[in-house]
Amino acid sequence: MLKKTDAGVALKLDEGDPLSDYRDRFYFDEEEITYFDGNSLGRLPKATIALGHDLIQRQWGQCLLRSWTDDWMALSARIGDKIAQLVGADKGEVLVADSTSVVLYKLVVAARQAQTGRSGIVTDDMNFPSDLYIIQAAAQLVNSHHTIKMVGSDNDITIPSKEIVETIDDDTALVVLSHVSFKSSYVYDMARITQKAHEHGALVLWDVSHSAGALPIDFTACSVDLGVGCSYKYLNGGPGAPAFLYIRKMHQSGLFNPISGWFGHHSPFDFVKNYKPAGTIDRFLTGTPPVISIALIEPGVDLILEAGIENIRQKSVNQTDYLITLWDAGLADLGFVLKTPRESDVRGSHISFGHIDGHRINRALRDYYSIYTDFRAPDNLRIGITPLYMTYQDIHKVFSAMQEIVVKKLYEKYPEVSERVII
Numbered sequence: 001m002l003k004k005t006d007a008g009v010a011l012k013l014d015e016g017d018p019l020s021d022y023r024d025r026f027y028f029d030e031e032e033i034t035y036f037d038g039n040s041l042g043r044l045p046k047a048t049i050a051l052g053h054d055l056i057q058r059q060w061g062q063c064l065l066r067s068w069t070d071d072w073m074a075l076s077a078r079i080g081d082k083i084a085q086l087v088g089a090d091k092g093e094v095l096v097a098d099s100t101s102v103v104l105y106k107l108v109v110a111a112r113q114a115q116t117g118r119s120g121i122v123t124d125d126m127n128f129p130s131d132l133y134i135i136q137a138a139a140q141l142v143n144s145h146h147t148i149k150m151v152g153s154d155n156d157i158t159i160p161s162k163e164i165v166e167t168i169d170d171d172t173a174l175v176v177l178s179h180v181s182f183k184s185s186y187v188y189d190m191a192r193i194t195q196k197a198h199e200h201g202a203l204v205l206w207d208v209s210h211s212a213g214a215l216p217i218d219f220t221a222c223s224v225d226l227g228v229g230c231s232y233k234y235l236n237g238g239p240g241a242p243a244f245l246y247i248r249k250m251h252q253s254g255l256f257n258p259i260s261g262w263f264g265h266h267s268p269f270d271f272v273k274n275y276k277p278a279g280t281i282d283r284f285l286t287g288t289p290p291v292i293s294i295a296l297i298e299p300g301v302d303l304i305l306e307a308g309i310e311n312i313r314q315k316s317v318n319q320t321d322y323l324i325t326l327w328d329a330g331l332a333d334l335g336f337v338l339k340t341p342r343e344s345d346v347r348g349s350h351i352s353f354g355h356i357d358g359h360r361i362n363r364a365l366r367d368y369y370s371i372y373t374d375f376r377a378p379d380n381l382r383i384g385i386t387p388l389y390m391t392y393q394d395i396h397k398v399f400s401a402m403q404e405i406v407v408k409k410l411y412e413k414y415p416e417v418s419e420r421v422i423i
């Protein structure tokens, strides 16, 4: 009989894994790193290497500006249409552009302008800091009288929908929330919050940076107005890869891009003096897009579409469940606190463990075991689960290492005060 914590259990689970072949579609260096930061910077798909070569050598080097008409002009929309399938949007509702912070700014300002007579923006304190900074900047624009209502979590893990819903009123212009919390992995009730906001005439913007490519999202079924998301995390688009934005069809003609450059113009190549926005979501483009970075997003998105987001979610649930089982059996007694919901239906694809020595354990994992996790203040050790290239044995490995580090006190050689932690 195998015990729950035996490595043999992980081996069996790997043997029965229907997605196991996908690991080989990613690049693995000879230096063996066990990687739990795919929720921060996804791994490199092998197909991206070949595409990168073609982009630089043939498309840029050989074809030069002919490539604009051959492919580059269509990239933002074409890849947007593929991402649309992952977020439950229609063709023409998703566009790839800028960074998540920038597209968020564009949409918050646009929504604010469209909601004349309303002054409230509702968000919460578990939101990603950059999102909060952007909302603050948008609320402080000249002639704006917007107030931000920030709902507070009392445990830094969950915020009941009820508390958010009760903060929304007839003065609320916009509700801006992250679908999956970057720290605790809590999944918000997108359908309910959106519906309640609509009852008050508010628009809703969901940031799906931590859910796109990790779990199914259905913007259409939830009647979501606006969305943004990141493509370098679970979509494996590469460092700093451009973000995507979503605008429900019915809103597209009524929203105006506050950074109205020529790529968002109705006819950019007429070079007329006055701005006239494109009739489509393209009006939210600004200047010449970063072609190489946008193009490199596509292989990662293709892999997810091929594997199927439902299948990816199933494996993610199984793997996060497995890690929680191991925590119950062998980490809870060593000072690790589960800082992620236990119930899989309100849990995204990463697990946070609180530990008083979290920062030092994170460092010991890298130095002694080449295991990459990350640390988020005050005490969160985050473990990102990326089913396409992660094995159950990887999960068992981080579990054993965490145990050993604490039992043997391997973390003690690191300073207690956390230094500036990067990424």
Ligand SMILES: *Cc1c(COP(=O)(O)O)cnc(C)c1O
Binding pocket: 099, 100, 101, 102, 128, 130, 131, 178, 182, 207, 209, 210, 230, 243
């Ligand atoms: C990762 C992430 C971002 C990243 O924004 P950038 O502009 O790409 O730096 C923004 N919001 C959320 C919720 C994120 O998880």
